[in-house]
Amino acid sequence: MEEHADDRVPVLIVGGSLVGLSTSLFLGRLGVGHMLVERHASTSRHPRGRGNNVRTMELFRGAGAEQLIHDASSVLAGNHGILQTPTLVGDQGEWLFKEIDPGGGLSRFSPTAWCVCSQNDLEPVLLDCARSLGGDLRYSTELKSFEQDPEGVTAVIEDRATGRLSTVRADYLVAADGPRSPVREKLGIGQSGPGELFHNVSITFRSRRLADVVGGRRFIVCYLTDPEADGALLPVDNVESWVFHAPWHPDRGETLEDFTDERCIAHIRRATGAPDIDVEITGKAPWHAAERVAERYGAGRVFLAGDSAHEMSPTGAFGSNTGIQDAHNLAWKLALVLDGSAGPGLLKTYELERLPVAAATSARASARSAEHSHPGYAPAPGVLGGRQGGMLTVAMGYRYPRGAVLDADPDMPVVPDRMDLRGEPGSRAPHMWLHRPDEARRLSTLDLYERSFVLLTGAGGKAWHTAAPVVAERLSIRLAAYRIGDGGDTDLVPEAGADWAELHGTTDEGAVVVRPDGFVAWRSPGRAGDPEATLTAAMEALLQRY
16 A cells, blocks of 8 residues: 555644644644645634643744734733623622733743634634645545554545545654544553543524623633523623533433523523523534543554543643644654654653643643532542642643653652743743844744754853754754853843853853753753763763664
8 A cells, every 4th residue: 555655745644623733833844744634624613722821822932823823813812811700790700810910920931921812713823824834734634544564654535525535655643633533542542531521512602782791801711600500601702702601411311402592592691690682693512521641642653642642621721732732742853753863762752741741731620620610510529639730830830750851850740839940851941031142132042942952051151062063963963052141252142131051050151952842851060071972972862862
């Protein structure tokens, strides 16, 4: 079958939702040829998955899509916080939190911020960006079967519009095909975790008078707690388009057919406390909240990403963000293995790094649903005991104790109790503002990372800086190097006199190597006797060249 493949690509992506599209975008940025197949005819039309956390926005910033996403999300730019109230009438409710970033403290950690952009608005942006980079993205195209061998994967795909079958030969396959992943099932990969948590029916509707009832409360989501008509209300445009998540109890014999337009209208009116508002139902979609994590993140040349690898409670939007971050972690590793810079062992670090993050994050998502009394969720005893850190710590403070890092503490928690980004190997590299000596335009240290490993040194680290291009040429790898300081021979100047070495846990004569995903891979606290040999050994180990 390999000899007669209709198409040959380095990577075949199965699934064209947020995670599949992000995988395409990140691979495209790194120049990796790929094909994406998605069985549906178009991107999502349902306004869901709206919370894009700061770490995800850092990745989209690096991929050149940050401003485009903000433009697509402008209608909800003024919406913040989560309101919980019996109804929208009266003043009995309380804000679970009113601002995502009260006081602006997030700016100490990141050059970007959270963004509320619904999936139906975000996916077209990612699609356009991916296609502009040369990605071959095929909708109405379904994976029918695949087989792998030591050299690659051969897949059979179907054009659902014509019924035509064709074969694709790929070096690697990435399955972003959802929680009921056929690819995961074929691989025989099991799942761990509590399983199903609760069920909802997502109802889209139009109502002009509801905006008057909501008033000036610009929430991201409002939990309405009337015991006879609870649910979650989400604005789509703050004017006439809305979404309501109604609890669904299939365990009690409820079917989707029971959610008639009449029932949904009555439920929304009672839940909001506004019996006379106009309600026009425009759509219904079931969804299932679950906590499950795959026991492995792939087999051979096939990898799982997103919901195929983990399912999480929707509170906090951890699921989609974790999936997008999966895609980014895998993309740069595939790129380096495919171009020969790294050994195939680098791909084994994908599971070592991302599976523990998913396990810790899914537990936190369930705990947050319990904390917020998410409509329809009756947590099992002890769920709250699994809490690990706050939202920001879970979103961007997670660590990789094992994987493509050197000298990381293997016993450090994956999600620490507090934000602690000080340049330790296995943690996301610190953010600080810089500028080039001859330019006023500021850039973040995080803007330096995407296409290669990066060596950072201070003014006293000239020997490291000199060694970097020699090591890069010797190993045939991309290794950018920057000296940071106030001296005239440095590449970048810290803003407001900030001390890069102190922030990164080293000295001015030391060095830090940062991975393409912005995580610290290795650091030296000071000068080495033989910088070339030391740096060569570190890079060979990181790239699994043994």
